[in-house]
Amino acid sequence: MKIKDFKLECYFGLYEFTAPYLLTQSDCESMRTEELLAMEPGAQEGYLKQWLGYTETWGDPDLRRAIAGLYQSMSAENVLVFHGAQEAIFGYMNVMLDPGDHMIAMYPNYQSAYEVANSVPGCELSKWYVRDDGEKWVVDFDELESLIRPNTKLLAVNSPNNPTGYTFTNAEIEKLCEICRRHDIYLFSDEVYKGLEMDGEKRDWMADHYDKCVSLGVMSKAYGLAGLRVGWLVSRDTALLDKVVKFKHYMSICCSAPSEYLSKVALKHGDALLKRNTDLIRENIKIADKFFEKYDYLFEKKPISCGPVAFHKLLIDMPVKEFCQMAVDKKGVLLLPADIYDMDGQYFRMGYGRKGVPEALEKFEEFLIENGFTR
Numbered sequence: 001m002k003i004k005d006f007k008l009e010c011y012f013g014l015y016e017f018t019a020p021y022l023l024t025q026s027d028c029e030s031m032r033t034e035e036l037l038a039m040e041p042g043a044q045e046g047y048l049k050q051w052l053g054y055t056e057t058w059g060d061p062d063l064r065r066a067i068a069g070l071y072q073s074m075s076a077e078n079v080l081v082f083h084g085a086q087e088a089i090f091g092y093m094n095v096m097l098d099p100g101d102h103m104i105a106m107y108p109n110y111q112s113a114y115e116v117a118n119s120v121p122g123c124e125l126s127k128w129y130v131r132d133d134g135e136k137w138v139v140d141f142d143e144l145e146s147l148i149r150p151n152t153k154l155l156a157v158n159s160p161n162n163p164t165g166y167t168f169t170n171a172e173i174e175k176l177c178e179i180c181r182r183h184d185i186y187l188f189s190d191e192v193y194k195g196l197e198m199d200g201e202k203r204d205w206m207a208d209h210y211d212k213c214v215s216l217g218v219m220s221k222a223y224g225l226a227g228l229r230v231g232w233l234v235s236r237d238t239a240l241l242d243k244v245v246k247f248k249h250y251m252s253i254c255c256s257a258p259s260e261y262l263s264k265v266a267l268k269h270g271d272a273l274l275k276r277n278t279d280l281i282r283e284n285i286k287i288a289d290k291f292f293e294k295y296d297y298l299f300e301k302k303p304i305s306c307g308p309v310a311f312h313k314l315l316i317d318m319p320v321k322e323f324c325q326m327a328v329d330k331k332g333v334l335l336l337p338a339d340i341y342d343m344d345g346q347y348f349r350m351g352y353g354r355k356g357v358p359e360a361l362e363k364f365e366e367f368l369i370e371n372g373f374t375r
């Protein structure tokens with residue numbers, strides 16, 4: 001199988017571990033293993049005793065039970081654990097898509113959500129755009145319906161959306177599921193940023209709303225534990241999960257035992273981790289809001305209600321790609337320009353989930369002043 005380069009991962013490969021001021025990360029602040037273990041009495045001893053043999057392909061049974069407990073209507077057999085969300089997306093899309101199928105992907109989106117469709121010969125892809133209405137990012141459900149064809153097999157959405165931050169309300173989740181049900185379409189719902197609601201409405205997992213929906217979750221983003229590389233698919237459609245597990249036999253086979261152990265500890269304290277990260281995002285947004293107020297002639301700030309990322313607009317007459325390149329070259333401030341998402345427009349992604357955001361914003365301001373962007 002031939003597949004295009006993953007633009008975002010290639011870009012991060014250049015700068016993520018070298019640029020000192022990360023202002024675009026989508027994962028929340030992480031922690032040391034000892035900090036996580038300290039959350040649960042006896043966990044440190046348990047971790048040291050962890051057996052290092054192979055684990056079950058479906059995932060550790062207790063971990064599957066813990067993940068199922070996040071949902072309204074699921075039990076352990078509805079959960080398939082993966083080596084990160086990325087592996088889950090790749091496995092699911094490979095199993096699902098055949099030549100002659102039509103797929104619709106919410107767009108912009110994480111590239112792997114639609115790139116497998118591009119690489120299956122004879123598989124067609126339509127993009128359901130999140131659009132800038134001049135103030136905020138919006139979607140149009142009539143536009144979605146107009147994209148549906150007789151051979152549409154799958155709709156892939158991502159909410160809270162990377163990079164726009166657009167998040168379906170619970171009423172919109174029901175509406176999406178109703179559309180898919182009516183047209184008998186499978187729904188792939190990437191919910192890796194779920195749990196970081198700042199607007200007071202706790203979002204449902206989509207798989208709880210529709211039999212043909214698969215929800216994607218992960219320890220990386222909202223929980224801030226990307227190094228564990230533990231993600232999952234959850235669905236009432238266990239026959240579909242059974243097909244995906246057979247594809248997993250050709251990928252990681254099973255997850256890492258220490259990571260599964262640590263994920264169980266983290267999920268026991270999941271609410272505390274989510275609160276810690278939501279509070280941090282809120283604080284960083286407050287600081288960034290002041291920055292955007294001061295420089296409203298340079299940037300159009302897009303509001304976010306959930307999740308750690310926003311897709312703001314650069315207002316000056318310089319390609320955003322060049323602007324972001326200059327920021328990282330001259331000051332070590334990392335931003336993500338729209339072309340990484342194959343998007344037109346002067347947008348760039350900012351991430352609010354890291355402790356280093358205030359310092360990175362200071363450096364960003366210095367960059368603006370030192371390079372003549374300010375009045």
Ligand SMILES: Cc1ncc(COP(=O)(O)O)c(C=O)c1O
Nearest residue numbers: 084085086110158162192218220
């Ligand atoms: C929307 C979305 N889905 C999936 C992933 C992959 O997550 P992971 O790194 O945990 O595999 C990412 C990572 O950035 C993402 O933004």
